[in-house]
Amino acid sequence: MNNDSKILIVDDFATMRKVIRNLLKQIGYENIVEAEDGVMALAELRNQKIEFVISDWNMPNMTGLELLREVRADSNLCKTPFLMITAESLKENVVEAVKAGVDNYIVKPFTAEILNEKIGKIVAKYQ
Amino acid sequence: MNSDNVIENINKITSDFLLLDTLSIEIRMAGKFLNSLEEIIALDKDPVLKDLSRVAKGISVMLENMILERLTPGEAYEAFEKGISVMQDMSEDILATGVCRIPADQYLGALSPFIDAPPEDEKRGEGIQETHESEIPSKEEKAEFKIQDESLMKDFITEGLEYIGEIEINILNLEQNPDNKEYINAVFRPFHSIKGVAGFLDLKEIRDLSHDLETLLDRARNNEINVNPDLIDVVLEGADLLKEMIGSLNDVIEGVRSEPAIVNNSELRKKIASFSEEPLKEEKGVKKLGTILVEDGVITTEILEKSLQKRTGTSKKIGETLIEEGRANSKQVLNALRKQSRQIADTNTIRVDVKKLDDFVDMIGELVITHSMIKQNIMLLKSDDRKLMSDISQLSGITSELQRTSTSLRMVPIRQTFQRMARLARDLARNAGKDLEIQMVGEDTEIDRNMVEEIYNPLVHMVRNAVDHGLESSEMRIETGKPARGLLRLKAFHKGGSIIIEISDDGGGLCKEKILGKARDKGLISGEDEFSDQEIYRLLFLPGFSTAEAVTDVSGRGVGMDVVKQTVDTLRGKIEIKSIEGEGTTFTIFFPLTMAIIDGMIVRVGSEKYIIPTTAIRRLLRPSKENYTRVVGKGEMLNVMGDLMPLLRLHDVFEVTPMYRNPWDALVVVVDAGNRSKCVLVDEVLEKGEVVIKSLGGDFKNVKGTSGGAILGDGNVGLIIDPEGLFELGEGQIL
Numbered sequence: 001m002n003n004d005s006k007i008l009i010v011d012d013f014a015t016m017r018k019v020i021r022n023l024l025k026q027i028g029y030e031n032i033v034e035a036e037d038g039v040m041a042l043a044e045l046r047n048q049k050i051e052f053v054i055s056d057w058n059m060p061n062m063t064g065l066e067l068l069r070e071v072r073a074d075s076n077l078c079k080t081p082f083l084m085i086t087a088e089s090l091k092e093n094v095v096e097a098v099k100a101g102v103d104n105y106i107v108k109p110f111t112a113e114i115l116n117e118k119i120g121k122i123v124a125k126y127q
Numbered sequence: 128m129n130s131d132n133v134i135e136n137i138n139k140i141t142s143d144f145l146l147l148d149t150l151s152i153e154i155r156m157a158g159k160f161l162n163s164l165e166e167i168i169a170l171d172k173d174p175v176l177k178d179l180s181r182v183a184k185g186i187s188v189m190l191e192n193m194i195l196e197r198l199t200p201g202e203a204y205e206a207f208e209k210g211i212s213v214m215q216d217m218s219e220d221i222l223a224t225g226v227c228r229i230p231a232d233q234y235l236g237a238l239s240p241f242i243d244a245p246p247e248d249e250k251r252g253e254g255i256q257e258t259h260e261s262e263i264p265s266k267e268e269k270a271e272f273k274i275q276d277e278s279l280m281k282d283f284i285t286e287g288l289e290y291i292g293e294i295e296i297n298i299l300n301l302e303q304n305p306d307n308k309e310y311i312n313a314v315f316r317p318f319h320s321i322k323g324v325a326g327f328l329d330l331k332e333i334r335d336l337s338h339d340l341e342t343l344l345d346r347a348r349n350n351e352i353n354v355n356p357d358l359i360d361v362v363l364e365g366a367d368l369l370k371e372m373i374g375s376l377n378d379v380i381e382g383v384r385s386e387p388a389i390v391n392n393s394e395l396r397k398k399i400a401s402f403s404e405e406p407l408k409e410e411k412g413v414k415k416l417g418t419i420l421v422e423d424g425v426i427t428t429e430i431l432e433k434s435l436q437k438r439t440g441t442s443k444k445i446g447e448t449l450i451e452e453g454r455a456n457s458k459q460v461l462n463a464l465r466k467q468s469r470q471i472a473d474t475n476t477i478r479v480d481v482k483k484l485d486d487f488v489d490m491i492g493e494l495v496i497t498h499s500m501i502k503q504n505i506m507l508l509k510s511d512d513r514k515l516m517s518d519i520s521q522l523s524g525i526t527s528e529l530q531r532t533s534t535s536l537r538m539v540p541i542r543q544t545f546q547r548m549a550r551l552a553r554d555l556a557r558n559a560g561k562d563l564e565i566q567m568v569g570e571d572t573e574i575d576r577n578m579v580e581e582i583y584n585p586l587v588h589m590v591r592n593a594v595d596h597g598l599e600s601s602e603m604r605i606e607t608g609k610p611a612r613g614l615l616r617l618k619a620f621h622k623g624g625s626i627i628i629e630i631s632d633d634g635g636g637l638c639k640e641k642i643l644g645k646a647r648d649k650g651l652i653s654g655e656d657e658f659s660d661q662e663i664y665r666l667l668f669l670p671g672f673s674t675a676e677a678v679t680d681v682s683g684r685g686v687g688m689d690v691v692k693q694t695v696d697t698l699r700g701k702i703e704i705k706s707i708e709g710e711g712t713t714f715t716i717f718f719p720l721t722m723a724i725i726d727g728m729i730v731r732v733g734s735e736k737y738i739i740p741t742t743a744i745r746r747l748l749r750p751s752k753e754n755y756t757r758v759v760g761k762g763e764m765l766n767v768m769g770d771l772m773p774l775l776r777l778h779d780v781f782e783v784t785p786m787y788r789n790p791w792d793a794l795v796v797v798v799d800a801g802n803r804s805k806c807v808l809v810d811e812v813l814e815k816g817e818v819v820i821k822s823l824g825g826d827f828k829n830v831k832g833t834s835g836g837a838i839l840g841d842g843n844v845g846l847i848i849d850p851e852g853l854f855e856l857g858e859g860q861i862l
Binding site: 011012013014015016018019022056058059060087089090091092094095098099100101102103104105108109121125 | 153155157158159161162165191194195276279282283286287290312313315316319320321322323324326327328338341342345
């Protein structure tokens with residue numbers, strides 16, 4: 001993965017997508033795709049080559065966890081790195097995501113440095 | 128069988144562990160281990176494998192703590208390594224001897240500091256993210272409040288307010304189905320999202336409040352507390368406060384204030400905190416009501432039991448009660464919600480400044496006018512240039528399509544308005560101690576954004592009337608054989624160029640005798656007049672009329688319906704009442720879809736052209752000489768199908784020279800306004816059609832009798848008649 005790699009941001013709150021987009025920009029990632037929920041995210045994932053998924057947990061239609069399970073169950077997508085965003089108060093739920101095969105998680109609110117660190121860790125593992 | 132499986136799992140874990148290339152377990156691998164361990168843990172019922180299962184459970188909890196950053200990867204690695212070897216020893220022993228002689232306790236004892244959940248405050252200090260979380264806001268607190276990213280903040284304000292609006296609808300669904308986790312989640316989610324972004328934007332107050340509300344709902348989701356009206360009230364109150372706080376950010380952006388409003392929310396926070404103490408408070412009150420009823424001898428214990436079940440339902444298990452009472456309804460509610468969320472997923476949207484949109488729509492209006500002027504000029508040239516003609520007609524098609532699209536841009540679903548009404552009705556009913564179900568039909572019906580605010584007030588009055596005066600108390604309802612729970616229905620649909628809004632209740636209906644009696648008392652009508660039903664109902668709209676027996680704090684002060692009528696008239700709407708005594712009342716309001724275009728009759732008087740709004744026109748006729756009379760003190764009158772109506776000469780009012788002075792030579796338009804009808808005399812009716820309303824602007828804005836101007840197809844300007852003002856002008860002349 002490099003700076004041109006396509007990253008998918010999944011969050012139902014548009015402002016949050018923008019926040020994450022801005023943070024990603026700060027650490028050099030500009031090739032970004034957005035999706036409002038799991039259903040749209042899956043469509044994007046099947047539609048184009050996406051190298052990294054950053055997804056919120058709590059979304060209508062399909063939660064981040066459900067999306068993760070779909071991704072891991074799809075033979076074409078199962079190797080896509082997946083970073084889950086969660087809130088401090090719901091952190092305990094993260095274990096479920098870990099069992100479902102999430103690569104890492106990040107707690108809101110976070111800084112660009114932490115995001116960079118998390119992405120770096122995941123990417124290093126895949127190489 | 129079991130032990131084979133165990134060994135397979137242990138081997139899997141061991142080989143994965145040996146392949147780790149660092150001295151730490153990263154999260155993806157931890158997940159894999161957890162899944163394998165789970166299968167071993169599941170065997171705790173097997174007496175032989177019991178201890179092995181306990182060790183697996185211990186390792187699993189330790190891994191979870193590592194994932195949650197309660198212990199370092201190094202510590203976890205070491206403990207895990209030991210754990211694997213214990214499990215291997217145990218499984219080998221079992222395989223060899225059939226029993227497990229290695230005790231689990233020794234290893235678990237060594238593991239205990241990594242398993243026991245650390246106390247709350249200790250947890251706080253650990254973990255990289257958490258330190259960041261608590262550091263960022265405190266750093267900002269000292270510094271002056273500064274908006275770092277204005278565009279982000281603007282997005283947050285718009286989207287945040289939208290999300291709070293969503294809470295209002297979903298909470299109504301939740302109140303009716305308190306056990307439905309989907310609904311709780313739908314209310315939970317917006318607070319959660321707002322909290323998330325507020326954290327990034329350093330909006331501490333907003334973050335804290337939404338955090339509290341989110342936690343409260345999370346507890347309801349986990350069945351720790353009940354979803355009862357108290358909880359709903361607190362959530363709504365919280366939503367209101369958040370709305371205020373987020374709204375005030377706008378002022379910060381515009382420089383009106385230096386920092387966001389700090390809304391006093393200590394009361395609310397107290398209420399939120401109190402939920403753990405008295406989760407079932409509401410139920411006590413409910414029981415009291417039933418007891419009183421029996422004491423008063425209003426109902427028997429048998430009926431009490433029935434209604435009690437229903438009442439308990441409202442605070443606890445209304446979902447079930449609802450399904451028992453009327454299955455279709457709960458289905459409708461659920462379907463509406465699904466439809467809504469599907470829409471959210473399906474539409475791609477962008478946000479545009481309303482000002483830009485308004486300008487855009489205005490310019491298209493101009494374009495349409497200019498186009499029709501050019502078209503008419505070319506027609507006048509009597510050119511036989513076929514190419515030009517076909518081009519022009521193509522351009523006509525494009526411009527009218529453009530106009531249609533541009534008006535649709537400003538259209539928004541009426542949902543939000545309905546939600547507000549539903550919420551209002553709900554609050555009113557609770558205050559009045561009435562039990563109320565609110566149904567909404569056609570919330571997707573679209574209306575011009577600019578109309579939304581205009582129709583708000585009349586709707587509020589109607590809803591207040593329905594809840595306060597229309598609906599009876601539960602006791603009275605039961606007495607008259609109706610279900611204890613009243614029904615208020617809000618319905619919207621399109622018909623022609625209008626949006627029709629119906630507000631109906633299944634309450635007591637309008638009592639004609641009471642209305643007539645009141646009107647006589649107030650001297651609004653004389654004793655011997657005969658009235659049709661519609662005429663009686665229309666008396667309600669007279670200023671100073673109110674039939675309410677008791678004055679409540681929200682309606683029934685003698686203002687209300689006349690205000691409704693006035694506003695509806697100003698908006699060029701129409702209002703109709705249908706009512707059956709004892710069964711309920713339906714108010715139907717017709718509003719034009721947009722205020723930018725008016726549907727009118729273009730009439731001519733002398734050389735001038737005027738537009739009369741179609742909604743005000745009752746009929747067109749050419750009177751005969753016999754129908755014309757003069758009545759002393761009242762001026763000229765016309766007999767229109769048995770009704771004597773005043774004649775109003777448009778040419779006199781606007782001082783133009785008409786073509787005809789005798790009514791029997793000219794045409795008469797019967798116009799309704801403010802409960803009166805008059806015959807307006809014009810020379811000719813030219814056509815009926817839509818015109819784009821132009822403000823006369825500046826000094827001419829408040830000229831009586833006109834509400835604006837329109838550029839007509841021939842390029843001339845026509846004045847749009849305001850019927851009410853016109854009548855007043857005419858009356859001034861008689862005096």
